[in-house]
Amino acid sequence: MTLVHVIRHGKPAATWGGADEDPGLDTTGHAQAVAVAEAILALPERPTRVVSSPLRRCRETAEPLARALGVELIIDPRVGEIPTPAALSHEERPAWLKRAFEGRWGEIQGDLDYVVWTQGVAAALREYPGAAVFSHFVALNAAVGAATGRAEVMAFRPDHCSRTVFEIDGDGLILVEKGREAQSQVL
Known part of the structure; x- marks a missing residue:
């Protein structure tokens, strides 16, 4: 079985749509990053690579694990934050995202086809x-939706530093285990 572990970043120093467009982690987030690295290092089969979204909160969450494994951090924008319409101001983005969460991937209004975006995340x-x-x-x-065939944007509410596990099955993903859920500040 070939697995991929997908971890949500730790608690950021600012909320999505706040004044800082690329916040790092706050004190709690840094502690969460160390804790998730320790939990992953305790797995019977440790990951061999560490990949991160280019955004600072993800990189800072990934760094303790990459350091402990002695591997270079791979940056991949395809696992980054959902692209928002270019015409939206920074302040308008949270309301746009809230509307998106109430619907399906194919209904999101924006500059791209969000069904295709979800397929890119899974790929x-x-x-x-x-x-x-x-x-x-x-x-x-997006990954959970691709793995389960769900069209709803909100498949679950992954908590900061929760770990969701997928099996890679040829051209598909199989959801093995959803990560810990919590309320999100996004909504």
């Missing part, structure tokens, strides 16, 4: 067998 994950991939709330929902 990226399939390229990293045996890896730990550090990503975001929405990208995790």
Whole structure:
């Protein structure tokens, strides 16, 4: 069985749509990053690669595991945050995302086809067998939707530093285990 572990980033220093467009982790988030690295290192089969979204909160969450494994951090924008319409101001993005969460991937209004975006997230994950991939709330929902065939944007509410496990099956993903859920500040 070929697994990929997808971890939501730790608690950021600012909320999505806040003044800082690329916040790092706060004190709690840094502690969460160390704790998830320790939990992953205790697995019977450790990841062999560490992949991260380019955003700072993911990179900072991934760094303790990459350091402990002695591997270079791979940056892949395909596991990054959901692209928002270019015409939206930074302040308008949270309301746009809230509307998106109430519907289906094919109904999201924006500059791209979000069904295709979810397929891109899943395709990226399939390229990293045996890896730990550090990503975001929405990208995790995209991966779960791709694995389960669900069209709803909100498949679950992954908590900060929760680990969701997928089996890579040729051209598909199979959901093995959803990560710990919690309320999100996104909604």
